[in-house]
Amino acid sequence: MKNNIIKPSILAGFMELLPKNQKKFDDIVSKIKAVYEENGCEAIDTPIIEKSEVLLAKSGGETEKQVYSFEKGKNKMALRFDLTVPFARYTAQHFDELAFPFRRYQIGKVYRGERNQRGRYREFYQCDVDVIGKNSLSINNDAWVINLADRAFKAIGLTSYKFQISNRKILKGILSELEIERENDVMTLIDKYDKIGEKCFNDELTKVIGSEQAEIINNIISIEGSSDETIKRLSEFKFSNETFIEGIKELEKVTNILSCLGVSSDKFTINLKIIRGLDYYTGTVFETFLTGNESYGSVCSGGRYDNLAEKYTNNILPGVGMSIGLTRLFFVLSEIGFLDTYKANNSLDYLILPLGDTMDYCIEVMNDLQKKNYVATVYFEESTLKKMMIYANKIQAENVIIIGEDEVKNKRLKSKNMKTGEETYINL
């Protein structure tokens, strides 16, 4: 009797990997996690489902449309769409029991019902670090979170990436100095610069603030060079606006501490066109691009904000954070071929193959290899050598040890490398 078979499939826009790639994904997660933990970040884990009224307290418009929300019993609930809002709720809720500055990391899945597009996922991992102060927070932390991203990328083995760093206070100060009233329109335009291109940007900007001021803004945002040079050239504008001066000072501090923390100067640059939307960030902002593959967009972004949890508490909680969009990064790393040669640390060192009635000894050998910190297991089925070798190959075992009755008698074991075919005797 056959059942009615339901075609096994998942929803569109969800990433699901085969074991071979899952191993690589998990290896990357554990490397990022290790970097966060080695640097003293504290993990939190919040529910994926939250109360709608709490989760959506701040949002609206586009975000809210993308949220997965539903009811069960009398409760309206929704799936988290980022890790920041739940973190704000967490910090406000557990405020009295936390130590500030609170350096938390969280690696988890978030949900957005975005339009279905290649490389865009509706369930994706974010790997966030934020540092939150009570009333104040040193600018040192701004450099520190970028440095964590740098260490994470290094740990993964990435070499071609660049942090593009700015400070929102600089442009804000300039717009105020120039007495430009349509500040938000200008910022929005600069935010879109890369999307709309230089020509269109110039036309639009001139329409908003006139050609004279547009030229000044253009001169400023197109400054290029080393961080030191850029900061020097910005200072030469001699604007007296305090926000501007503070912005430059902060940016200078961030780049200095970055170097001090060990971030190579070819891994970051100042780019005043980095804005990151209008709502949230107030000082340092940064994005990260894979060099030569900038068109995939930023793979790690973040910045400084004045108050994490204003919807949930009257405490003033300034913070700075960064987020690696791991599912998207993994997609890009796959596209650009980086994963092809990526070697995960968690592969099977030894597969032990029993021939005849040798199971007990096979298990003994497995236990011994594991004591020596090898990943090892036994092929438990009764089978032919040929079938077992095909299996060993398919699961990408590094080595096999064939154990027949002779091996049990002589306690002399041969290990065969599955790539080179080389055979070596091993001692237990």
Added chain:
Amino acid sequence: MKNNIIKPSILAGFMELLPKNQKKFDDIVSKIKAVYEENGCEAIDTPIIEKSEVLLAKSGGETEKQVYSFEKGKNKMALRFDLTVPFARYTAQHFDELAFPFRRYQIGKVYRGERNQRGRYREFYQCDVDVIGKNSLSINNDAWVINLADRAFKAIGLTSYKFQISNRKILKGILSELEIERENDVMTLIDKYDKIGEKCFNDELTKVIGSEQAEIINNIISIEGSSDETIKRLSEFKFSNETFIEGIKELEKVTNILSCLGVSSDKFTINLKIIRGLDYYTGTVFETFLTGNESYGSVCSGGRYDNLAEKYTNNILPGVGMSIGLTRLFFVLSEIGFLDTYKANNSLDYLILPLGDTMDYCIEVMNDLQKKNYVATVYFEESTLKKMMIYANKIQAENVIIIGEDEVKNKRLKSKNMKTGEETYINL
């Protein structure tokens, strides 16, 4: 201007931990994961949201009522309520690309809208291992999955637990031998034995099959002693039913291989009252109880099934699996005081405290300590020594290193242990 503050809170029935306990939770997860990986299990990660028609293909009744389901656009979707159904879907969907036996593990959150009760969670972690064969699967694997649970518990540092193992074929064979027609009623009754108690069980059983047969069943299910003794006493019944004989043979094999794998004989026992529902399991079944705290229920269960994915494929996929209910286990470990003395491996070894303008050198010291594999970070705020020491204490730093201008000049560093107060000079 004050905002309208929304009280930060989460839904009832969700576990959320403070950093101190989260550290312990994560440490337990990483130990379980390490055991699974050292033994060659392959990780998979499936979406938390699945298509309703796929996820709910098999279920019905109680389970279906507990499922979180909703619609977005034209899609009906639901949150996974265990890791087994998504695994069955995964195995069927990716069948051609998998190597069998497929040993997969998955650690992830699942969702059930259960009645709100202390110690019952609506979002909880499961840590599953299953081995799936194509058409057949050796009984060795039944012992192997239990052995993995044993290794996981050992890794966590648990010493008081016991696996209660049975094989469904034994009772099935006996009921057939005794020509008892109301097989399901008897099995259901035995399944409820612990819940309803001996007296009530006997009364009910007598009602169903009469006192003579009830006595035989009672004699059989109350056999106690070592595994060898129990198997010997079962064999002495001399039933000729093949299922019965097969069940005993399998159970004997499982206990033998368990010993061979290194599971101590005081950690498992045969208990023929273990049934684990009627739907799914067909051979080996087991539950795990914390000795002296049996009333909390089983913290790890599993067993053998004939066909993993019959709803999704015509391939015959026998398997055996086990699941550690981690959120529940963590709750129980907290209740019984085990967590009070639990030491997580991921604590902060050094917190470096800057006094005066010594930040650059502090960072140098941090980098150096991290190269020596210590978890280290710098306190980045300008603050007083007193405030910094309170912070160090609150985040449970193991040691602090205070760096003032003298330390920068002399490169002579003192580390202070936060528990003992002991001070030692350290070399960089």
